Amino acid sequence: AIALATAAGFASGSENQLDYRIERLAGQTALYRISVTFKGDADGKTEIELPNEWGGQKELYKAINDLRISTAGASLTDTGSPNLRTISHRPGEKLTIDYMIAQDFSGPLKNNIRYRPVVETSHLHWIGHTVWVRPRWKDSDKIDVTFSWHGLPKDWTLADSHGTSGRTRQANIAFDKLGQMITVAGDFRLTEISVAGKRVSVAMRGKWNFADAELAEMVRRVIASQREFWKDNSQERFLVTLVPLVEGPNSFSFGGTGLQDSFALFATPNAEVPRLRALLAHEYFHNWNPAALGKMGDPEQHLYWFSEGFTEFYTFRLLYRSGIISEAEFIETYNSLIREYFMLPARNEPNERIVRDFWNDSSVGRLPYLRGLMFATNLNAEIMRVS
Secondary structure, three states, rough: OOOOOOOOOOOOOOOOEEEEEEEEEOOOOOOOEEEEEOOOOOOOOEEEEOOOOOOEEOHHHHHEEEEEEEEOOOOEEEEEOOOEEEEEOOOOEEEEEEEOOOOOOOOEEEEEEEEOOOOOOOOEEHHHHHHOOOEEOOOOOEEEEEEEEEEOOOOOOEEEEOOOOOOOEEEEEEHHHHHHOOOEEEEEEEEEEOOOOOOEEEEEOOOOOHHHHHHHHHHHHHHHHHHHHHOOOOOOOEEEEEOOOOOOOOOEEEEEEEEEOOOEEEEEEEEEEHHHHHHHHHHHOOOOOOOOOOOOOOHHHHHHHHHHHHHHHHHHHHHHOOOOOOHHHHHHHHHHHHHHHHHHOOOOOOOHHHHHHOOOOHHHHHHHHHHHHHHHHHHHHHHHHHH
């Protein structure tokens, strides 16, 4: 069968339903076949989009191969854009698209390509924006989505933003959240913890200078402190993933991104948990800023001074308030950030420069974090002065 129908007990009658079938190909274990089934548009013309640009990565469609339409009588045509296609079909017809996904870079995973899809014999690491071919629906549309996995070895871990058990995932989400999910499978070690009765999972692979339980405990403390700050324990589950980066001898690097009910973390094997806690705290705070506060709008970079800078302000204050860092560590860190801001080459650049060059210039990329931090610091001082 090309695609799996929605699993029993999950039919909600939604017009916007996506069913993904993902198969690890026998004999070619670094290659996956994906089929996606959905209802075509009423006018008989449906546009689909391939991964393109996200997180500073470009031409993500290069990991998509052998794209075809398997619905009888339907045809797939190119457009003027390499990441867009048009399907001609009978009005409102159920359509199935098939494609292959393979890793489009050689060598080990490095910081500058960490968001590209990893497809190795031992594991995979996918962010939704980089792997899912999908119809061009409205971001705000509610969708029912199913992911069914086939051909994975029985001893492989499979974890994603929607769960950690079994080989099938089902969710009802806003369409734009499809890209905001993490999926890992393979030789990952899974640690399950609880925060105020809600499940938190930590999936990691590779050798580290710390035990899995040490990272899990830091994750628990960070999440607990921020849920207490926001008075919000509504998140039913959360997933943190950690994969190693290879940057050469004596190099230290780490990074990450907050996603839907999940956080993808990357670090060189010489990382220590204390070096990762600020990153964990910053990214988890994004569950509220901006996720719960309203839509950012395009281009997002024009509000990074708020979404990133105010998040940076609260990152270290909440680590200090919760006792995760000491007063001395808080003061030292804050002074280093103030010093970094005043020494930043791009410090006086206008916001338009951030929109244009956030991903192209490291100094410009730091500017909204530090500018927003300083703005929030001054606002907070004024609030304290008058109240």
